[in-house]
Amino acid sequence: MGLSSWLVWAEGGFHKQPNALPLCAAQLGLSLCWKPIVLLMGSNYLGLVVCVAEFGALVGCSRMFRDVNPIAGDLLKPCLAWVAYLTIINYKLVYL
Numbered sequence: 001m002g003l004s005s006w007l008v009w010a011e012g013g014f015h016k017q018p019n020a021l022p023l024c025a026a027q028l029g030l031s032l033c034w035k036p037i038v039l040l041m042g043s044n045y046l047g048l049v050v051c052v053a054e055f056g057a058l059v060g061c062s063r064m065f066r067d068v069n070p071i072a073g074d075l076l077k078p079c080l081a082w083v084a085y086l087t088i089i090n091y092k093l094v095y096l
Helices: 002-010 020-040 044-068 070-075 077-095
Strands: none
Touching: 002 044, 002 070, 020 044, 020 077, 044 070, 044 077, 070 077
């Protein structure tokens, strides 16, 4: 995420796609708050909501970053895979 954000920033993409920066910040904030919510507070349902929102923010970032720099959009694919895996694990914590 950091490298792709830098690639977009280096090409002036946050001026071309002004909605990309809030999505990037939202993804960062959601990823930082997942651990305290699930592991410290034990709220698995809220953690699932955070995971789904983070996945949505990453999809939005990927689409906007791809418009600026195709490599930056492709660099987010491992992040998308990780958040999808995390969402599945969190889903199993809630419903199993």
